[in-house]
Amino acid sequence: HRAGVECVKHLFKNGTFMSAAQLEKDYGISSKTNYFRYLQVRDFVKKSFSPSLELPQSGWIDELMGTDPTAKGTISTLYASIQNVASPSLDNVRRKWEEELGLDISEVDWGGAVDLVHSASVCIRHGLIQFKVLHRLHLSKEKLARMYRGPIRPAPDVNRCQPTYATCFGLVPG
Structure with missing residues (x-):
């Protein structure tokens, strides 16, 4: 050095x-x-x-490392660059929704659903629930059974209907 x-x-x-x-x-x-x-x-x-x-070849990380740390807006620039590179594709999630619902979801409709997750509710808790459902991140009975290697025994009244992701989607007003 x-x-x-x-x-x-x-x-x-x-x-x-x-x-x-x-x-x-x-x-x-x-x-x-x-x-x-x-x-x-x-x-x-x-x-x-x-x-x-x-x-x-220079990559995005080389550009990030070359930025002036004392310049105004450096943190915002770094954050935006990392977000652009690290943003995962939601194509797999959309495909799973299409399989379960049995229909094709257009790019416009999918983009609208993703945007609504962030703006449909002022309550952070509801927004988080919507985010988890849309991205299929919530812990369903199937996921819990895989995690704990055995049947999950919910309360007796829960098993009256067999809930799916589509059922959850149908309960969302809109």
């Missing part, structure tokens, strides 16, 4: 991993006393980033 090598990207010159002699020339790192360290770093880069020892 004292020599000026702050990140792995600094070990590349013209898109290729530098030799020990180049590092000595550019950064003043002695190749005689640090040659074993050089081999360790080169092996790590080869295994983790680029087997050909060529500079890999």
Whole structure:
């Protein structure tokens, strides 16, 4: 770090991993006393980033690490970038709903349902319940049985009807 090598990207010159002699020339790192360290770093880069020892393409994480931490709005920018990358696709959830309901849900209808989860109720508790039902995250009897390896014995009046996800969806006004 004292020599000026702050990140792995600094070990590349013209898109290729530098030799020990180049590092000595550019950064003043002695190749005689640090040659074993050089081999360790080169092996790590080869295994983790680029087997050909060529500079890999910059990704979103490289852009995040390059932002100025003292600039105004940095936290918002970081949060938005992470959300854009880490947002899971809801296609699997939509497919499961389509299978259970026996109909095709259009992109517009699905997007509307997802948006309504966040705006249909001012009560946070109701919003959380709607979110869990839509994303199929609540603990149904089937999930509980898989978790605890045995039949779940609910109260006698609960088993009068066989509830499904579709039943829950039918009970939602709208």
